[in-house]
Amino acid sequence: MARKVLVLGEVRDQSLRNVSFEAIAAGKTIAEGGEVVAVLLGDNVSALSTELIHFGADRVVAVENEKLQTYTPDGYSQALLSVISEENPEGIVFGHTALGKDLSPKIAARLGSGLISDATAIDVTGGNVVFTRPIYSGKAFEKKIVTDGVIFATIRPNNIAPLEKDDTRSGDTNTLSVDIKDLRTIVKEVVRKASEGVDLSEAKVVIAGGRGVKSEDGFEPLKELANVLGGAVGASRGACDAEYCDYSLQIGQTGKVVTPDLYIACGISGAIQHLAGMSNSKVIVAINKDPEANIFKVADYGIVGDLFEVVPLLTEEFRKLKVHA
Numbered sequence: 001m002a003r004k005v006l007v008l009g010e011v012r013d014q015s016l017r018n019v020s021f022e023a024i025a026a027g028k029t030i031a032e033g034g035e036v037v038a039v040l041l042g043d044n045v046s047a048l049s050t051e052l053i054h055f056g057a058d059r060v061v062a063v064e065n066e067k068l069q070t071y072t073p074d075g076y077s078q079a080l081l082s083v084i085s086e087e088n089p090e091g092i093v094f095g096h097t098a099l100g101k102d103l104s105p106k107i108a109a110r111l112g113s114g115l116i117s118d119a120t121a122i123d124v125t126g127g128n129v130v131f132t133r134p135i136y137s138g139k140a141f142e143k144k145i146v147t148d149g150v151i152f153a154t155i156r157p158n159n160i161a162p163l164e165k166d167d168t169r170s171g172d173t174n175t176l177s178v179d180i181k182d183l184r185t186i187v188k189e190v191v192r193k194a195s196e197g198v199d200l201s202e203a204k205v206v207i208a209g210g211r212g213v214k215s216e217d218g219f220e221p222l223k224e225l226a227n228v229l230g231g232a233v234g235a236s237r238g239a240c241d242a243e244y245c246d247y248s249l250q251i252g253q254t255g256k257v258v259t260p261d262l263y264i265a266c267g268i269s270g271a272i273q274h275l276a277g278m279s280n281s282k283v284i285v286a287i288n289k290d291p292e293a294n295i296f297k298v299a300d301y302g303i304v305g306d307l308f309e310v311v312p313l314l315t316e317e318f319r320k321l322k323v324h325a
């Protein structure tokens with residue numbers, strides 16, 4: 001059954017987050033041959049429309065308003081609900097990002113629809129769109145279908161492959177004017193906690209440090225390795241609690257959930273709450289002095305040793321490989 005599906009294009013620092021392209025791919029599956037309409041919300045964002053078309057969107061609707069310059073639940077929900085009432089979609093997809101997690105339940109409640117959150121795979125079987133999502137902190141997976149109303153889902157970054165970019169694709173791009181009513185909250189300033197560089201939740205490579213890193217300076221070799229591999233640095237709560245790094249780097253049950261292609265855990269014991277945020281990574285490498293550390297139970301490759309010796313050696317070897325590549 002062909003459907004019209006709305007997909008939210010998420011913008012950060014005037015560029016599209018990768019999850020937007022993954023959402024288009026998810027939208028295509030749900031649309032079953034129907035139309036995928038990408039939505040852009042912000043101030044000066046229309047220029048990004050073409051990229052969404054190149055990644056598979058059939059059409060783009062941009063809502064430009066200075067009140068949408070920074071995300072607010074009030075402003076974004078007013079803008080999005082206007083697009084939804086104009087387009088009347090049968091499916092909606094957001095990224096399961098901080099923004100998507102905040103906005104999607106509000107929109108679902110307004111629409112009186114259900115919401116399948118944090119989907120890691122979408123298939124069409126037996127005439128149903130079937131969503132797979134992790135439960136019990138990633139220890140099991142459930143499959144869900146929507147039996148009534150709008151098919152509304154958020155997708156976990158790094159799990160659904162985007163379509164190949166095609167610079168020759170074309171599609172309509174429109175701007176919708178929406179009167180954003182007074183906002184209850186206004187963001188005056190955004191103070192960045194995390195360092196610049198690769199976004200942790202979308203990174204293909206994550207180098208994470210735990211209490212074994214021992215100090216703020218102890219993160220330096222990890223940053224160097226991340227740099228060489230084009231990855232992001234993450235941390236256990238142990239490292240954050242010890243003030244070796246900022247809480248914005250925390251991975252786990254009460255931190256970020258990541259699913260990179262490669263996760264290198266350095267000096268992390270592997271507590272269940274940490275595993276909840278990284279155990280679905282595609283390849284896990286653990287470096288720990290203790291051969292009995294729990295992290296080795298989920299690791300594909302384990303290195304028993306001192307991280308301050310192992311990490312610089314890895315950096316050196318990867319650097320050599322890059323030079324010869």
Ligand code: FAD
Pocket residue numbers: 209210211212213235236237238239250251252253254255266267268269270271272273274277287288289290293305306307308
């Ligand atoms: P430790 O458990 O102290 O482990 C340090 C490891 O480093 C050890 O295995 C040690 O062998 C190794 N090591 C030491 N020196 C070296 C060296 N030189 N080279 C190599 N290895 C070395 N934790 C999270 O991470 N994320 C969460 O989201 C989270 N949420 C939580 C929520 C709740 C409600 C609770 C109760 C706890 C939560 N925790 C979370 C905390 C969790 O239980 C652990 O306390 C924490 O993950 C431990 O961090 P760690 O592995 O860095 O430290």
